[in-house]
Amino acid sequence: MTEERLPEAAEVARLAQEAVPGVGAADVRPIGEGGDHASWWVGPDHVARCALGFGGSERLRREVALRELIGGRTGVPVPVSVASGDWARGRAFTLDTRLDGVSAERRPVPAAGEADLVRLLVQLAQVPVADAEALGVPPEAPRNMPGLLRRASAAAEAVAARGEFDGAWLPRLRVPGAEAATAPGTLVHNDLKGEHLLVTEDGRIGGVLDWTDAVTGDSAEDVAGLAISVGAVAAVRIATAAGFGPGAYARALQLARCDTLTLLSDRLRGLDDSPLPLLRTQLRRAWEPTALDGPEGA
Template sequence: MTQAPTPTADTVRRLLRSLLADGTTGTAGPDVRPVRTAGAAGEHSTWWVGSRHVLRLAPDRETSARLRREPRLRDLVRPHIGVAVPVGVAHGEWADGLSYTLDTRLPGGSAEEHDVSAVGEADLAALLTGLREVPVRQAETLGVPRVGPRSLEALRRAAEGAAERLAEADEFDPVRLDQLTASATAQLAAQAGTAVLVHHDLRDEHLVVSADGRVRGVLDWTDAVVGDPAEDIAGLALAVGSPAAVRAATLAGYAARPCLRGLWLARCDTVVRLAGSLAGRDSGPLPLLRVQLRRAWEAILLERVTELREEDEEG
């Protein structure tokens, strides 16, 4: 297989000169900077273009197909979700068979830079509500794949082994996993007929948050699938914390089952991934994985009430 070329600032500038030939880039070419995120290296190279645009370059043909699909998917979801999505300015190929998209830059920071406020949680609720309203058949017509729900029981077993390894490294108390029993995972199995459009990558850098805590936009729809809505609840738990994620999902009309399923998907995932990173099997940076574990394991209201009852009984 041919090795994909590595994009450089000069590569990006040459491409952009032909795309932004309106006098806005100046004689020296546009100001370009690679986007740095706290997460692991993404599947596509992303560059800031001045203060108004974002350029993404796909590194392989599979990602290229998803990148080509994204503008049409954004057009489909835009009327439903209540928050902004980027507008495409140009698209094409930056190398043989490798796609690019040039999009408008949404104003605001990330959920890593700004805390989501109570009103911002309502924005997240609108996002989850809107995703449920997107016509699934239209999404599948665009090429969005349908993906079956993950086995929470298999994930629980993997997390149990990972938790023991984290305990040896003094990173996690495996007793915390005792709350999730085999019978609980059976009760939290995904129900048939509940598949919706799922963003499937609601990381903090994909949430555009303003200084006042409002969620103003959602980026990067390349990983979208038709599947388990609990996956997006899990993603929000990693991005903004479990209490905020569960509150937003509840406000969106989700009942206890998908909320708790999303919570435990996030919790087990963080344990497995942190253990994998410590063992050199996961490329995620340790500081980020530790933050995500902390966020996912924040107690939600029901757990806090239970803890208070237990303390009263002991007293």
């Protein structure tokens, strides 16, 4: 087995040299680890990502193939791999184009960016599911809502006891219409966190990053990601413009609210190492009152 380790800057530079002539170790700067891979800036125009394990390698290779399938079809830019292969035996890497913009966690998404996200949701629904699954994108059944609600209700008590949650918000946990049947499966990014949305200076979506968690399944998951990233009110507005019905975005809000409660509860109990300020911000966004909540939740 290959030893568990991070590649060094010189190794990343060697990987990049064929695609980026003249690049050297001094041009390689670490970005950080992202779950099952680590990333580096390579000069001003590229990003290198190296998988840290065999499972992560499979997901990274699948992502490269998926981006080739959907590039030009998503309505927003996605990274393009200019070189890929293995950085160590069985450990995948890709050298990607660097896209314009900064994280949606650092820059708000205005109307122009919302219009881009509408196009993203519309176009993902039009990607043939069979084409995505042929690349190894896994199908995923819709999550069990009653079970999520039970866990979230218990989490709400624990989080409220720590002063991290306003119990008066609890009626918003059950969103009317969220129990409606889910729509047929589509291609789903499945991790539309703010860090994966790049926003340009003029407010456009400059890129959607990290497709390693993509599945075919419940499109409400991507609307739930937007509720966590840009707020419940904006997420409903985007979903409505993308043609989602009330049942779909009601389900999305309920998913987002369950997730933000359980994640914050896990963090407070030491079961997760996500930054507390980020989890608090995501909870506030997902729990914004919307017209779906009615007078009780408003």
